[in-house]
Amino acid sequence: MATVWIWADVAPDGVASSALELLTKARALGDDVGAVALGLGADEATGTLGEHGARRVYASDDERLIEPTSRVAAHTLAALIASHAPDVMLFPSSYRGRDVAGRLQAITGSTLMANAVDLPSVDRARAEILGGTTIVEVDLAGARPHLVLMRPRSFEPDEVGGTAEVIGVEVVEPEPLVDVRVIERTDATASGPSLEGAKVVLAGGRGLGGPDGFRLLEELGGAIGATAIGASRAAVDAGWVPYAMQIGQTGATVKPEVYIAAGISGALQHAVGMKGSRRIVAITKDSEAPILRMADLGVVGDLFTVLPALTEEVRRRTGR
Amino acid sequence: MNIAVLVKWVPEPQGTPRLGEDHLLVREGVDGSLDPGDEYGLERALQLVERDGGEVTVVSMGPEVAVAAVQRGLAMGASRGVLVTDDALRGADTLVTARALAAAIRSIGTVDLIVAAVESTDGYTGTLPITVAELLGLPSVTFATSLDIEGSELHAERQTAAGTETVACPVPVVVTVTTGVAEPRYPSLKGVMAAKAKPIDRPSLAELGLADADVGSTQTMDSVEAAPEKSGGRVIEAGPETAAEIADLLTEARVI
Numbered sequence: 001m002a003t004v005w006i007w008a009d010v011a012p013d014g015v016a017s018s019a020l021e022l023l024t025k026a027r028a029l030g031d032d033v034g035a036v037a038l039g040l041g042a043d044e045a046t047g048t049l050g051e052h053g054a055r056r057v058y059a060s061d062d063e064r065l066i067e068p069t070s071r072v073a074a075h076t077l078a079a080l081i082a083s084h085a086p087d088v089m090l091f092p093s094s095y096r097g098r099d100v101a102g103r104l105q106a107i108t109g110s111t112l113m114a115n116a117v118d119l120p121s122v123d124r125a126r127a128e129i130l131g132g133t134t135i136v137e138v139d140l141a142g143a144r145p146h147l148v149l150m151r152p153r154s155f156e157p158d159e160v161g162g163t164a165e166v167i168g169v170e171v172v173e174p175e176p177l178v179d180v181r182v183i184e185r186t187d188a189t190a191s192g193p194s195l196e197g198a199k200v201v202l203a204g205g206r207g208l209g210g211p212d213g214f215r216l217l218e219e220l221g222g223a224i225g226a227t228a229i230g231a232s233r234a235a236v237d238a239g240w241v242p243y244a245m246q247i248g249q250t251g252a253t254v255k256p257e258v259y260i261a262a263g264i265s266g267a268l269q270h271a272v273g274m275k276g277s278r279r280i281v282a283i284t285k286d287s288e289a290p291i292l293r294m295a296d297l298g299v300v301g302d303l304f305t306v307l308p309a310l311t312e313e314v315r316r317r318t319g320r
Numbered sequence: 321m322n323i324a325v326l327v328k329w330v331p332e333p334q335g336t337p338r339l340g341e342d343h344l345l346v347r348e349g350v351d352g353s354l355d356p357g358d359e360y361g362l363e364r365a366l367q368l369v370e371r372d373g374g375e376v377t378v379v380s381m382g383p384e385v386a387v388a389a390v391q392r393g394l395a396m397g398a399s400r401g402v403l404v405t406d407d408a409l410r411g412a413d414t415l416v417t418a419r420a421l422a423a424a425i426r427s428i429g430t431v432d433l434i435v436a437a438v439e440s441t442d443g444y445t446g447t448l449p450i451t452v453a454e455l456l457g458l459p460s461v462t463f464a465t466s467l468d469i470e471g472s473e474l475h476a477e478r479q480t481a482a483g484t485e486t487v488a489c490p491v492p493v494v495v496t497v498t499t500g501v502a503e504p505r506y507p508s509l510k511g512v513m514a515a516k517a518k519p520i521d522r523p524s525l526a527e528l529g530l531a532d533a534d535v536g537s538t539q540t541m542d543s544v545e546a547a548p549e550k551s552g553g554r555v556i557e558a559g560p561e562t563a564a565e566i567a568d569l570l571t572e573a574r575v576i
Contacts, residue, residue, distance in 0.1 A: 011481075011482065016481075068478070068485060068487050069459040069460050069461065069489075070450075071454070071459060071460075093446075094481060095463060095479070095480055095481050096481065098446050098450070099447075099460070099462055101447055102414075102446075102447030102448070102449075102451045103450055103451065103454040105414065105418075105447065105451050106415075106418065106454035106455045109415065110415075110538075111413060111415065111538035111539055112414050112415065112451075113539065114414070114443075114444070114445040115444060115445070124542070128547060129443075130338075130442075133546065133547055134544060134546060134547060135544075135545050135546075135547050136339075136343070136542075136543065136544050136545075137541075137542045137543040138539050138540065138541055138542060139539065139540040139542050140539060141538045141539070141540070142538030149447070176457075178458075178459040178489065178490060178493075179490070180459055180487055180489040181488045181489070182485055182487050183475075183486040183487065184485070184486040185480075185482070185484070185485050185486075186483045186484045186485075187482050187483040188483035200575050224576055233498075233499070234499075237498055237499040237500040243479045243483075243484070249439070249444050250438060250439070250446075250463075257573045257574075257575050258569070258570060258573045267441075268441070268444065269441070269444070272444075278573070279569060280553075281566055283558075287555075292553075292555050293553070294550055294553070295553050295555070296550075296553050296554075296569070297553070297554060297556070297565065297569055298553065298554070298555035298556070299555075299556055299557075299558050299566070300555060300556070300557050300558060301557060301559075301562065302558060305558065306562055306563065310566050310567065312563065313563040313564055313566075313567045314567055314570065314576055317567060317571070317576060318576050
């Protein structure tokens with residue numbers, strides 16, 4: 001049977017749900033499932049990883065592992081791989097996942113498949129390309145392990161129970177080690193329901209015209225209740241709202257009951273983060289915007305008229 | 321300060337990209353250009369050498385048509401270009417591409433800073449510059465939203481899963497940037513004319529020291545199918561009934 005490893009993004013406040021999603025797939029691919037957790041919070045994560053199907057967890061919370069270039073983490077992981085020879089390793093499409101997998105590829109000479117949505121076998125990946133219009137299957141060859149970056153929420157976490165054997169990890173520092181200083185760290189704390197968990201997501205883009213435009217979404221959110229506010233990359237890059245609100249390839253992947261996009265064109269970057277939503281409403285003045293093709297209800301018109309009218313209508317129906 | 325900027329030729333973003341019978345992206349007879357996402361890092365690089373002196377080199381791997389992307393970079397103000405083109409690179413995976421680009425960067429000479437976009441706007445892989453960094457034995461700072469050079473140090477603010485980080489790193493270093501890093505200039509007519517006289521190196525794989533084994537792809541596209549299209553969606557012009565129609569959808573979804 002295949003040896004399947006997953007990369008677990010860990011932080012002092014817990015293990016990322018992406019790790020638990022990847023374990024669901026790993027268990028389907030092989031009975032020898034390992035998780036690698038390198039960084040602060042790794043030791044605390046071993047229990048959760050075991051409960052979700054990891055038989056072995058290679059863990060270290062050595063703080064040298066969290067340096068921002070991911071070089072130490074990648075070289076430490078490469079040494080583990082050289083000792084244990086897994087057949088395939090799954091990574092989340094996260095900041096850390098992409099950095100570590102990208103570096104690891106250069107060290108191991110392995111193939112790397114990005115944006116995968118499924119893995120029918122350890123030698124075959126399924127991915128959506130060209131803006132989600134085309135599904136391809138790709139045969140993977142060459143040095144093992146094959147490295148596969150999975151799109152978020154491709155699988156559901158499954159708590160199967162179990163206890164992982166925890167194996168300590170020797171930190172490997174590459175030569176020469178360049179010292180990268182972290183001068184300042186700021187945690188973005190979002191209020192209200194998380195983007196990933198909200199039943200209704202209201203997202204704004206360049207069409208909102210500026211930070212003030214997001215007030216229209218907040219007012220609508222107040223009328224609907226239990227909503228989260230998100231944004232396209234264009235609005236985040238313009239500095240109108242913090243990065244924590246970004247939905248898309250870089251940013252959050254959401255699958256709410258209702259997704260309302262206001263002033264968003266629906267470029268591939270955004271689409272991959274929201275097209276799994278159950279119902280999609282798009283309001284845009286551009287009748288050619290790609291988002292209209294994804295929408296259950298597309299509205300071509302002035303969002304500065306449509307949004308306040310909708311808020312009023314929802315208030316009338318809910319009495320909020 | 322010598323800066324290499326990695327650039328990519330991509331099919332016209334407004335066009336409809338398609339795969340040929342060999343399951344590779346059709347590039348012949350397709351309009352294309354410099355990846356618009358690459359212009360932000362290039363702009364910032366140009367700003368830095370205009371302030372501190374030095375040279376910007378645009379570096380690319382791609383088919384013959386990719387010359388257009390390099391020329392666009394030269395028209396914006398880069399001093400020279402390096403383009404790696406070879407039939408053996410057709411269908412290259414990320415490792416092969418990274419090897420070719422790393423070798424091309426080595427061919428330039430001393431480079432203090434290597435700038436790339438966070439990801440391309442056609443492939444969205446987002447690992448290539450980091451693989452290049454590891455092949456060159458360099459540190460990397462990814463997802464930079466601002467970057468500056470102070471003495472022989474890079475100072476950058478970057479996005480992380482938790483929020484933001486401000487980091488300082490000695491050069492040479494690989495940086496990937498978001499579109500927030502600078503507002504790209506539009507090439508002037510003078511810039512376009514001047515670009516025609518600027519050198520574009522076209523090194524062969526042998527000149528780059530790459531053997532056949534280095535450029536063998538490890539991925540084979542095996543099956544291609546169209547994703548199921550959204551059905552039942554409708555598009556309306558905004559009118560007096562629009563608010564009620566959207567509210568009906570919210571009611572059906574049982575969220576109000």
